[in-house]
Amino acid sequence: MERLLRGDVRALARAITLVEEGSARVPAMLRAVYQRTGRAYVIGITGSPGAGKSSLVNVLIDHYRLAGKRVGVIAVDPSSAFSGGAILGDRIRMQRHFLDRKVFIRSMANRGHVGGLAEATHDAVDLMDAAGYEIILLETVGVGQDEVEVVDGADTVCVILVPGMGDDIQSLKAGIMEIAHVFVLNKSDRPGVDRLQAEVEQMLGLRDWQDAWCPPLVRTVATGAEGIEELCARIADHRAMGVGGDAVSRRRRELSRTRFMTLLANRVLAEVVRRVGPARVNEAVEAIAARRRDPYTAAAEVAAEAGVGDS
16 A cells, blocks of 8 residues: 555555455455545546446546646446456557556456446546546446446546437436436437437436536537547536635545445445345245245345344
8 A cells, every 4th residue: 555655556456456356355455445535536437338438538538648647447338247358459449558657557447347337346436536646537337327326436427428329318317327427429420319419418418407517519520539629628617617616525525435334334235144144045035935024024024134124
C-alpha cells in the first residue's frame, strides 16, 4: 500500500488482483488508503453492445492526457455463462496507451454480476484514486437496459446511443435512459441520427427540469475523434455544476450509503450461512424447489435459526 500511494503501477495491479480474488487482505488494504481517496473524478461510460464505448474511452484518454491528467480505466467485459472466462477485448482497442506510464488500464470480467459492473469495481476505483489517477473512466459491460449500476460508481454518467438500433423504442425505455448526465449520439455520421436526437429530446421534454441538470446531447464519431472536445466540455459543465454547492457532497453520500448497505448485507448473509451451516441452506433450497416451503417462510426460518430475525 505504501508503494501504491507513491503511484507504483505494479503495486496497484497486484492490489486490484487481490480485490478480484476476494482476498481476506482487502479490508486492511482499503483501510490503509481510504483517507487518500475521493480526489479522482469518475466518468461512467455505458450503452448497448456495439455502441462504441471502448472507442469512445480510447479518445477520451487522448483528451485527458493532452490536458496533463493521469488517467485510469476500468473496462468490464462479460463472462461466459458456460466457461466463466472473458475475452477482455477492450485492451486491444486501447493498446496504443500501454506504454504511457500515466495511463493505467484494467479489464475486469463481470463474473455474472448484474448491473453492468464487476463486483470488485468500486474497490478498484478507490485503489486507482489513492494511486493518484485524476480521471477514472468506468466502462460497463454492455448488456442493455439493466446497466444502471454504473450510476452508483460514477460522478458523471455518459449514455451512448447510436442510430439504427431500435431508437424509437430505446428512447422511451426506463432504467438506462434515466441515469444519463450526458447523452452521446455516437456514430453520428450514420443515417437516422436526426431522428434519434429528436426522440431523445422528446423524452427529455416530458420532465420539468427547473433548476435540475438537463442532460445535453452530444454528437460524436469516436473512430474519428469527432465531437470529443464538446463531450469533454459538457462533462466539465456537469462537474462544475456541483462545485461550490452541496451537489457533489450529496451525491457522494448517496454512493457511500449504497456501498455501505451492500457490504453490510453481504456480511450479514455470510454470517447467517456460517451460523446455520451450508447444509441447512441447501436443505432450505431443496424445500423451496420441491414446493414444500415458500421462499419467504424458508428465509424467515433460517434467519431466525441464525438469530437475526423472527420466524
